[in-house]
Amino acid sequence: MILSGAFDGCDMEDCQVRFNHHIPLANYPNFRFGVDSRGLWYEYTHDPSDPNHMTSIRNIQRRDARGSSFMFLEPSSEDYIVDQEGDMPLRSIKRIKKILDVGPVLMPAYRQTTAFARSLDGAYDANTNPTDAQKQAG
Secondary structure, eight states, rough: OTTTTTTOOOBBBBBBBEEEETTTETTTEHHHHHHHHEEEEEEOOOTTHHHHHHHHHHHTTTTTOOOEEEEEEEOOGEOOOOOOOOOEEEEEEEEEEEOEEEESSSSSSSTOOOOOOOTTOOOOTTTTTGGGGGGGOO
C-alpha cells in the first residue's frame, strides 16, 4: 500500500514514461507529472510518427491497457511499515525516494490506477468522460 504523502519530495529527475515498463515513450521535458489528492499523475506528448507511441495508444484505446504503473527504488526500512496481522503481511510505504518510470500497463498492480488517451484536439472521448484525476496518459 502506498500511503498519502509517500511522493512528497520524490526524485523524478531521470524518470521516463514507458509502456508496460519496457517500451520507451518519453523523457523529460516531453512529459509532465505531479501529485494530487488521488496520488501520482502523469501525461506525455503523443507522437503519431513514433511506432512505440502508436502501440501504446492503440492498447489504451482498446482498453487492453487500462491502468498505470510506476517503478521505484526499493524503500529503506525506515520508509515503510509492516502489518503482520492476518495471513499475509501488508507493507505500507511511507516514502518513495526515486521513481524510475511511469506509464500505461496491461496489468496494473493497483486496480485504482487509470490510463486514458486524449484525442488530438485535447478532448476526451465522450463515452469515457474521465475526471481530471483520471487523466493519467495523454
